[in-house]
Amino acid sequence: MSNSLSPFHLAIPVNDLQKARRFYNETLELDEGRSSDHWVDFNFFGHQLVIHYKAKSDSASSHTNAVDGKDVPVPHFGIILAWQVWQDFAKKLSQKKVEFVIAPYIRFEGEVGEQATMFFYDPCGNALEFKSFKDMSQVFAK
Numbered sequence: 001m002s003n004s005l006s007p008f009h010l011a012i013p014v015n016d017l018q019k020a021r022r023f024y025n026e027t028l029e030l031d032e033g034r035s036s037d038h039w040v041d042f043n044f045f046g047h048q049l050v051i052h053y054k055a056k057s058d059s060a061s062s063h064t065n066a067v068d069g070k071d072v073p074v075p076h077f078g079i080i081l082a083w084q085v086w087q088d089f090a091k092k093l094s095q096k097k098v099e100f101v102i103a104p105y106i107r108f109e110g111e112v113g114e115q116a117t118m119f120f121y122d123p124c125g126n127a128l129e130f131k132s133f134k135d136m137s138q139v140f141a142k
Contacts, residue, residue: 007046007047007048008047008048009047009048009050010044010047010048010049010050010077011039011049011050011051011052012049012050012051012052012077012126013051013052013053013054013124013126014051014052014053014054014122014123014124014126015053015054015055015056015124015125016123016124017038017039017040017051017053019123019124020040020051020122020123020124021035021040021051023122023123024040024042024049024051024122025042027093027096027098029092030042030043030044030049031043033048038052038053039051039052039053044079045079045081047079062125067107068107068108070102071101071102072102072119072129073101073119073121073127074127075127076119076126076127076128076129077126077127077128077129078128078129078130078131079130079131080131080132080133080136080139081130081131081132082132083116083132083133083134085132086116086130086131086132087116087132089130090104090116090118090130093118093120098120099120099121100118100119100120101119101120101121101127102117102118102119103118104116104117104118105117105118112138112141112142113133113138113139113141114133114134114135114138115131115132115133115138116131116132116133117129117130117131117132118130118131
């Protein structure tokens, strides 16, 4: 496979389009692209994230997997940021009083794949993870 990255496209359901739009635009500070009455595009760090309105379903249940002694929400999505960008972003989210599921910390410290990570939910229950590696060559290291 090529080492160059192509932008991904991810569409996620939200049960309150306006609340989710404010969160992604104001809290995460993502630029908005095209939109309609039922969906909104965002520039998610160079990737295309689309929030689509979907009525709330009672059948949705949360699930977690234990990783490094923490309960990681599944499913989740996110992005790998440069180390200092992640540090600045974590500080900004803390100042904005984002309620973390897993507060910013260093995972696998001193081991292969050492990384900074944090988890939180958007207002519609979608779990997000933002992470960083001091050594980006270890993203897929075993």
